[in-house]
Amino acid sequence: MTSGIHATIGVASPVMAYLRDRAVPALCGGALLLSSWSGAVHAADPADFYAVPEASLAGRPGTLIRAEPVPAPAGAAVAYRILYRSRGADGRPVAVSGVVAAPPEGTAREPVVTWGHGTSGIAPGCAPSRFPRHAFESIGGLHDLLADGDIVVATDYQGLGAGHVHPYLVGASEAHAMIDAVRAARQLPGLRAGRRFASWGFSEGGQASLFTGALARSYAPELTFEGAAAVSAPTELGRLLRNDIGTPAGEVVASFAAWSWSHAYHVPLGEVVQPQALPALEHIATLCSLDPFQRIAVGLSTLAYGGAGPLRPDATGHADWSRLIAANSLPTPRGVPVFLAQGDGDDLVQPSTTRDYARRLCRDGVALDYREIPFASHGGAEMDSAAAASGWLAARLAGARPPSDCAQLAGGATSGDGPAGRR
Structure with missing residues (x-):
């Protein structure tokens, strides 16, 4: 996996040409300037990477436009910044950017986890992929996901990076970007990304993950969607x-x-x-x-x-x-298992709202693993739930039968029911 992309640099395609002529020399020359301190975000201006002529937007959703290697996070063998085609909520073609991290090469096609980040802003310069190290550091449970053999993709969403307007908290746009990131990752040579995938996200990304669960099977029937995980998600x-x-x-x-x-x-x-x-x-x-x-x-x-x-x-x-x-409220991923975590100290997304949504999912027949985390804030819930979420994702991608807390929710139980490490 580590050598696959370099072995195909001579292939006559726009992606390979970009990697040959710009990305690899830039990486080797240290042109990607990353902060030496993780508390602040800095990067060289990669504006050219995100520029896409209007005439180039037409094409199948998920088509890779270009990619360049970036420093891999701990536990990953390779990592890339990607630009790919997607569809906005109105169905029009758009370009969307993101990052990909892949574990050391295995013997079979790896499943994919597509991550949705929390609110980063609505201006094009607020794209996490502009700052790859920060983008990877913000992915909940990334090390566990890579250790489980998952390829992890993280979209910027429409309008962040490429484009001009980010449709903030617009579920269909977010879901299309998350799903098409999986399609794009499957085109990176050497990664062996498979058809099976799951979604996982925090805050805005939690909403995106739930809408991914609602739309994945109709939007990308060639892929196999295994489950949606979300924490601190604004559902109403x-x-x-x-x-x-x-x-x-x-x-x-x-x-x-x-x-x-x-x-x-x-x-x-x-x-x-x-x-x-x-x-x-x-x-x-x-x-x-x-x-x-x-x-x-x-x-x-x-x-x-x-x-x-x-x-x-x-x-x-x-x-x-x-x-x-x-x-853009109350996404319903029918027929799809869901992991839903909520901090009971969250002062942005009210626990009662998430609890009502959880019971709604149960009434719709969803196999729901629900975790309400004592004392956890909006952001604290992401950190506190990451291990449980990555374990749940690993089980779904391994084909295990999903658990359900719906009987306990119906009986009034709400806080952290079931062992935190349950799969």
Whole structure:
């Protein structure tokens, strides 16, 4: 696996030409400048990698446009930054970027886990793949997944990296990007990525993973989807936007959603955003949330709202806004096993909302492994659930029968039922 991509550099294809002429010399020459300290995110400007002429977007979803090697994380034999074709929520062709990490070569085709990252911003410069080391460090349980023999792909989502507008918290767009990342990884020479895959994500990525579960079998029938895992996932956007105004995190989410949806779906900002909030919202839309310093900066920027928040009081009842909220809430991955984790100290995604969603999945016949983690915050739940999630994913990709906590949920049990390491 480690030598496969170099062995095929002479193949006459756009991907191989890119690797031959630009990526390999750049890597060998140290042109990818990564921070020596993991607390901050820095990189050389890879703008050329993400540039795709409009005429080049047409093609089958999941087609690899270009790839370049990047430093591999611990436990991986090789890693790449990739650019591939996908479909937006409206079905139009788009280019999407991401990263791939592969374990040491095995004897059979490896299954794939597709990861959805949490909110990083909505501007093109907020793409995690621009900072590969950070992108890999943010993947929950990456070392365990690689040790289990899984190839791991991590999309940036539409509009982050390539493109101009990120459709924030738009489930179909996120799911298409996650699924097409698997298709793209299967085209990287030497990786031996198989047809079987599962999804896993945190926060925005948790929502993306659940929508992947709902859409995978219809969107990519040539692949075999084995299960969706999610932690701290916003499953009911109306509650999220109504209940969290007044908190910095909630106002950042509302700001990103308002700006993104206004540009992606032409919902006039003035119809849902308070007039005095518009300058601050436009500024927040340019900020990223990739490292602790950036998260502090974007949170402090919400102070400009003066405690009133960015949204009009009736924003969630606005016809276009309400339609978008409904379309991107309550994904239902019928016939697909689900792992769902939630911190009971989460002040962004309310535990009661996730609990209601869990019971809804049970009523729909989903085999659900539900974990409510005592005292865990929104981000803390990701760290606390990563081992259990990676174990659950390993079992699904090994063909084991999925467990279900639905009987316990029906009986009122909610907190961490079942051993944390259960598979």
